[in-house]
Amino acid sequence: MSRQILSREGWIRLAVIVAFVGAFEAACRLKLIPRTVVLPPSEMATSLWRILQTGEHTTDILSTLQNVAISAALAVTAGFAIGVILHALPRLRATVEPLLASYYAVPTFMFYPVFIVVFGVSARAIIAIAVLLSIVAMIASTLTGLDRIPRVLRKTALIYRMNTPTRAVLIDFPAAAPHLFTGIKLTFAYAFIGVIASEFILSGQGIGYAIAYAYNNFDNRTMYGLMLLVILVATIANTALDTVDRRLQNRLRR
Amino acid sequence: MKRTGDSILLILGIIATWQVLYWLAGDVALTSPTTTAAHLWKLLGTARFWEHAAETARAFGLAVLISLLGGVALGVMLGLNRTAGIVSEPILIALYSLPKVTLYPLVLLCFGLGVSAKVAFGAMHGLIPVTIFTMKAIMQIKPVLWRTAHALRLTPRQTAFTIALPAVLPEVISGARLGFSLTLLGVLIGEMFASQRGLGFMIMSAMGLGDNATIMAVALFLSVFAIGANAVLLRLNRVVPG
Amino acid sequence: MTAPVDGVHARLTGVTRTFGLPSGAKLRALGPIDLDIRRGEFFGVVGPSGCGKSTLLDILAGLSPPTDGSVVFEGKPVDGVPDGVGVVFQEDASLPWLSVHNNVAFGLRRAGFEAAETARRVDYAIGFMGLREFANAYPAQLSGGMRQRVCIARTLVLQPRLILLDEPFGALDQQTRLLMGEELLRLWRETGATVLLITHALDEAAMLSDRVGVMSARPGTFIDFIETQWPRERDSRIVSDPRFGAVTARLWDKLRVESLKIMGTRTQEKAP
Numbered sequence: 001m002s003r004q005i006l007s008r009e010g011w012i013r014l015a016v017i018v019a020f021v022g023a024f025e026a027a028c029r030l031k032l033i034p035r036t037v038v039l040p041p042s043e044m045a046t047s048l049w050r051i052l053q054t055g056e057h058t059t060d061i062l063s064t065l066q067n068v069a070i071s072a073a074l075a076v077t078a079g080f081a082i083g084v085i086l087h088a089l090p091r092l093r094a095t096v097e098p099l100l101a102s103y104y105a106v107p108t109f110m111f112y113p114v115f116i117v118v119f120g121v122s123a124r125a126i127i128a129i130a131v132l133l134s135i136v137a138m139i140a141s142t143l144t145g146l147d148r149i150p151r152v153l154r155k156t157a158l159i160y161r162m163n164t165p166t167r168a169v170l171i172d173f174p175a176a177a178p179h180l181f182t183g184i185k186l187t188f189a190y191a192f193i194g195v196i197a198s199e200f201i202l203s204g205q206g207i208g209y210a211i212a213y214a215y216n217n218f219d220n221r222t223m224y225g226l227m228l229l230v231i232l233v234a235t236i237a238n239t240a241l242d243t244v245d246r247r248l249q250n251r252l253r254r
Numbered sequence: 255m256k257r258t259g260d261s262i263l264l265i266l267g268i269i270a271t272w273q274v275l276y277w278l279a280g281d282v283a284l285t286s287p288t289t290t291a292a293h294l295w296k297l298l299g300t301a302r303f304w305e306h307a308a309e310t311a312r313a314f315g316l317a318v319l320i321s322l323l324g325g326v327a328l329g330v331m332l333g334l335n336r337t338a339g340i341v342s343e344p345i346l347i348a349l350y351s352l353p354k355v356t357l358y359p360l361v362l363l364c365f366g367l368g369v370s371a372k373v374a375f376g377a378m379h380g381l382i383p384v385t386i387f388t389m390k391a392i393m394q395i396k397p398v399l400w401r402t403a404h405a406l407r408l409t410p411r412q413t414a415f416t417i418a419l420p421a422v423l424p425e426v427i428s429g430a431r432l433g434f435s436l437t438l439l440g441v442l443i444g445e446m447f448a449s450q451r452g453l454g455f456m457i458m459s460a461m462g463l464g465d466n467a468t469i470m471a472v473a474l475f476l477s478v479f480a481i482g483a484n485a486v487l488l489r490l491n492r493v494v495p496g
Numbered sequence: 497m498t499a500p501v502d503g504v505h506a507r508l509t510g511v512t513r514t515f516g517l518p519s520g521a522k523l524r525a526l527g528p529i530d531l532d533i534r535r536g537e538f539f540g541v542v543g544p545s546g547c548g549k550s551t552l553l554d555i556l557a558g559l560s561p562p563t564d565g566s567v568v569f570e571g572k573p574v575d576g577v578p579d580g581v582g583v584v585f586q587e588d589a590s591l592p593w594l595s596v597h598n599n600v601a602f603g604l605r606r607a608g609f610e611a612a613e614t615a616r617r618v619d620y621a622i623g624f625m626g627l628r629e630f631a632n633a634y635p636a637q638l639s640g641g642m643r644q645r646v647c648i649a650r651t652l653v654l655q656p657r658l659i660l661l662d663e664p665f666g667a668l669d670q671q672t673r674l675l676m677g678e679e680l681l682r683l684w685r686e687t688g689a690t691v692l693l694i695t696h697a698l699d700e701a702a703m704l705s706d707r708v709g710v711m712s713a714r715p716g717t718f719i720d721f722i723e724t725q726w727p728r729e730r731d732s733r734i735v736s737d738p739r740f741g742a743v744t745a746r747l748w749d750k751l752r753v754e755s756l757k758i759m760g761t762r763t764q765e766k767a768p
Contacts, residue, residue, distance in 0.1 A: 009340040016341060037363040095260045099268070104432070105484035106477045107439040110446075110454070113461035113469050118283040152587040158559055159583050160606050161576065170606075174593040189351040196353035201446050201458075208356070212447070215359040223359055230356045238351040239344070251592050251636050 039224045047225030057210050057226065064195060064206040067123055071130035071191040076184055079135045083142025093143070103136045112198055121204055130194030134187040141183025145176030178248035185241040192234060285467045294471035307475075309452040313372040314441045320373070321380030321433045326426060328381070329388025339393045343386070350382045355443055362448060372444040372452070379440030380433035387429025391422035423494050431487040438480060505535040505658060505690045506556060511565035512715070513551050524715040526551045528565065531709065531718060533658075533692060538684055540701035541694045542747060543711030544755040549694045550586070552716070553662050556692070557583050569658065582656030582689075586663045590635040590643045590650075597622065597631045600649045607654070621649040624686075625679070640667045641676065652683065659684075661693045665700070673697070674732045677704050681731060698751065702743045703734050710750045713757040720750045 006014065021041050027033050028040035039047070051057050086093040111132065115125040149172055157167040199208025207226055214223035269287050276286045285293065297303040332338045358375055365371040399421060403413040445454025453472055460468035512527030526548030533539055543549050554560045555567060558577040567574040569581065591599050600621055604614040622628055625645045635643050644664050651659065661680070665673040677700055684691050695701050701708045702724065710720040724743055726734055734740060 009337060012337065013341045013345065017345070038360060095264050095267075098261060099264060101488075102481050102484050105435045105480045107435070107442050107480060109439060110442055110457055110473050110476060112446075113457055114284065114466075114473070116461060117464075117466060117469070118279060150587060150589075152585045152589045153591070155559060155583075155585060156589045156591075159557070159577055159581075160603055162606070171591075174591070177593070193351075193353040193355075197355040197443060200355050200358070201443070208353075211356055211359065215362075227356050227360070230353060234352050235348045239348060242344075242347065251634060 036220075039220060041228075043221075044224040044228045047221045048228045051222065051225045051229070057207070057222075060205055060207050060210045061229070063123070064199065064208070067126050067130065067195045067199075067206065068188075068192050071127045071134065071195060072184075072188045074127070075131045075134040075187045075191060076138050078131070079138025079183065079187065080142050080180070082135075083139045083146070086139070087143055087146040100136055100140060108133055109194070109197060112201065116202060121202060123205075126195055126198040126203065126206070129198055130191045133194040134190035137186035137190055138183040141179050141186065142176075145179030145183070146172065148179060149175040178245070178252050181248050182245050185238070185245050188241060189234075189238055192237070196230060281466070283466070285470045289467060290470040290474055293467040294474055297468070297471055297475075303456075306451060306453050306456045309369075310441060310445065310454065313369050313376060313444075313452065314438055316373045317376030317437045317441055318380060318434060320377040321384055321437050322430055324377070325381045325384025325429065325433060326388050329385040329426075329429075330392055332385070333389040333392025336393065339389055342389070346382055346386050346389075350386065354378055354440070355447075358444065358447060367448060372441050372449065375444040376437040376441035380437030383436060384426075384429045384433040387432070388422065388426050391425035391429075392418065394425075395421050424491060427487065427491045427494060431484060431491070434483060434487065435480060438476075442476070503535050504532045505537075505570065506533040507531070507568045508556065508562075509566050509568075511552075511555060511562040511567060513548065513555060513560075514563040526555075526714075526716050527562075528717060533690060534707075535690055536688060537706045538681075538691045538693070538704060540705030540708040541692065541711065542696065542698060542701045542708060542751060543716055544713050544751065544758050545696075546714050546758060547711045547716030547754070548714060549711060549716065550662055552711075553583070553660050553692070553694055557581055557660055559583075580657040582651035582654060582659045584644070584647050584651055584659070584661040584664045586666055588635070588640065588643045588647070590646045592635050595632050595634055596627055596638075596646050599635070599646050600627075600653055603650060603654050617653045617655075621652045624652065624683070625649040641665075641672045644668070644676070645679075648680075648683070652687070655687065656689060658690045658692070659687075661691070663694055663696060666696070673700065674703075678731045680704060685728060698744050698747045699735065702740060702747060703730075703732060708743075708747060710747060711754075713754045719754070720746075722746055 025040045025042055028035070028038060086096060109129065112125070112129045115128045119125040119128065153171050153175055154167070157171045162170065195206070196208040199206035200212050201208075203209040207230060211223055211226045211230075214220070214226065272284075272287050276284045332342050354375075357378070361374050361378070362371050365374050395418060399417055400413075403417050408416065441452075442454040445452035446458050449455045453476060457469050457472050460466075460472070508529050508531045510527075511529040511531075512524060514522050514524045517523055529552065541549055541552070551560075555562050556569075556574075558567075558569075558574045558581070569578050572578070591602065594602065597618060601614055601618045604617060609617070622631055625648060627642070627645055627649060630638060630642065635646065638646070644667075648664070665676050668676065680691070680693070681704060683689075693701070693704060705724055706726065708722045708724065709718045710722070711717065712719045722743060724739075726737075
């Protein structure tokens with residue numbers, strides 16, 4: 001195992017990102033890109049710092065994080081449960097499978113207004129659409145994980161004369177865990193997208209809402225500061241989950 | 255035989271669930287399947303609907319074209335150079351998971367409030383998966399195939415068209431399928447936020463007027479379109495060997 | 497000089513296994529099988545592809561019931577996996593989320609052995625199979641051969657009286673196979689267990705076994721039993737014994753006919 005901090009490609013990647021941001025900064029400062037359109041990255045950063053310090057959007061930030069957490073948690077548990085049930089009932093699964101396969105073809109988000117009509121402009125509508133958006137990823141990952149449990153491990157469980165609940169805990173779950181985690185990773189990403197998009201389109205609170213509000217009020221400073229926040233949070237969270245995902249998948253490599 | 259039977263069962267199941275939800279939630283929230291279908295039929299007869307549909311179709315068509323051509327081109331370039339591929343993959347994946355809607359104001363400020371903003375936004379959504387799928391497919395071409403091309407003394411052009419392209423086509427079509435759906439989503443979200451025309455706008459204005467039937471009818475129309483297109487592309491995926 | 501034979505360890509009488517196909521037809525995958533496995537012997541099984549060798553092992557181990565016939569182990573009818581039977585499968589059955597040490601200890605912990613005894617047995621098995629260096633590694637970091645050793649060690653610790661192996665060295669290269677064969681012989685001698693080894697490699701069967709059963713093409717039945725009469729203290733160098741060629745020749749003689757039968761039929765339906 002290499003002991004470098006970053007691989008060769010990692011360093012190149014870092015250089016590319018730094019170069020890109022640097023070029024962007026230069027283009028803004030040199031007035032090649034007008035200030036009315038975009039702020040230089042350095043000013044976005046200072047704006048974000050100011051927002052965090054003054055705490056003027058703390059309620060929004062917490063609201064978003066809370067909605068994401070609740071949506072992801074609901075989607076993961078419900079998705080897992082549905083996945084387990086479908087796996088146990090092959091006939092039902094075969095019938096429902098086309099629905100799962102073409103689910104992401106449909107722009108599910110367009111149903112957000114339906115939830116607004118049902119729940120009003122509220123966290124519940126946001127959580128509802130975010131769950132709807134992300135649950136299928138968890139169901140699909142659960143099915144894959146359970147499918148991919150090698151038959152020989154099931155036979156091994158028989159050799160050790162395990163009953164089904166014991167086998168489920170000691171063999172099935174660890175064997176499926178990497179795929180389940182991939183599901184969690186995807187669910188989180190989709191929930192995050194769903195929540196931000198909902199807040200953006202129509203909401204009373206949240207980071208998405210704050211960005212839209214700032215846009216409509218020509219407050220580029222705040223808008224870009226918050227945009228940067230979303231980019232940073234999304235990238236860090238997703239990258240962290242992805243790294244763990246890779247580690248787990250590597251354990252599986254046969 | 256069993257397959258078609260199951261599909262019909264599924265569709266009936268969906269309609270049944272819809273009907274039950276309608277009974278639970280009431281007219282305030284949803285419209286029943288029959289009402290929605292009737293309303294959609296009526297809408298399809300109006301000029302207004304088709305104006306909005308055409309607007310969406312214009313933006314969508316152009317965005318899909320850009321996503322596909324741009325995505326494949328970019329994917330091929332990044333894929334052929336191993337280092338470029340490894341370097342870009344995490345960046346592309348990070349962009350993929352980013353809630354791109356946050357960047358929409360930037361797009362609007364660049365392109366103004368017209369069709370071009372929607373096209374750009376849609377293309378942003380679709381470009382990334384097509385690029386990722388194409389790039390990975392190129393990178394995963396078994397080295398023995400490159401060696402075979404070399405041994406047969408093929409020109410770069412011949413290698414590209416007779417070996418590389420057929421090898422990656424299935425993956426590219428999978429990426430295109432995803433890109434297609436995401437581009438549609440991008441265009442619709444764009445219309446829902448900042449547009450006076452298009453099907454996305456139609457949904458939002460119907461919501462403002464409390465016109466549930468129109469929301470559901472347009473959503474139904476888009477769902478049928480999306481699933482139909484996806485099925486066609488899936489067929490394509492199956493037909494292409496590899 | 498042959499292995500001490502001390503009665504019948506397991507007996508199969510009239511065993512058959514029939515599967516139902518999606519088309520509705522029935523497929524007899526195995527049988528009828530009449531087989532006495534002698535206590536303490538090393539019994540090899542060879543046969544053409546698809547003859548039902550793995551099914552035979554499943555039935556003997558109690559993993560699946562026969563459609564007809566009876567299976568008796570140590571005088572008692574087999575119903576589910578009996579105590580005292582160990583199985584090493586063809587596929588890698590190492591648990592990827594556990595280290596080598598914990599893999600080997602898995603069965604003991606499940607059976608409720610106390611910590612001291614577990615540690616002692618695991619330590620012995622790991623040492624015996626040459627895994628000491630890798631005790632804390634994970635299966636993904638090991639080669640195929642090492643992983644099979646982990647599976648064998650895991651089976652070893654429970655001190656089975658009958659060890660069933662289904663082409664355990666199938667995925668390995670020839671040299672590794674020969675050496676693993678020697679380890680298997682060592683294991684057999686030191687534990688005094690009865691061993692049944694399924695293999696498609698004739699030289700392996702001829703080299704390792706006291707007795708080899710030759711199976712026919714599907715539905716598999718035993719068409720010949722060959723006693724090798726090797727000394728108990730043997731290793732892979734038995735291949736230079738003048739009688740080795742005769743044994744292998746006799747095996748191939750029978751097997752060739754059966755294998756030719758399936759040569760042209762490879763595309764037909766296989767048993768699930």
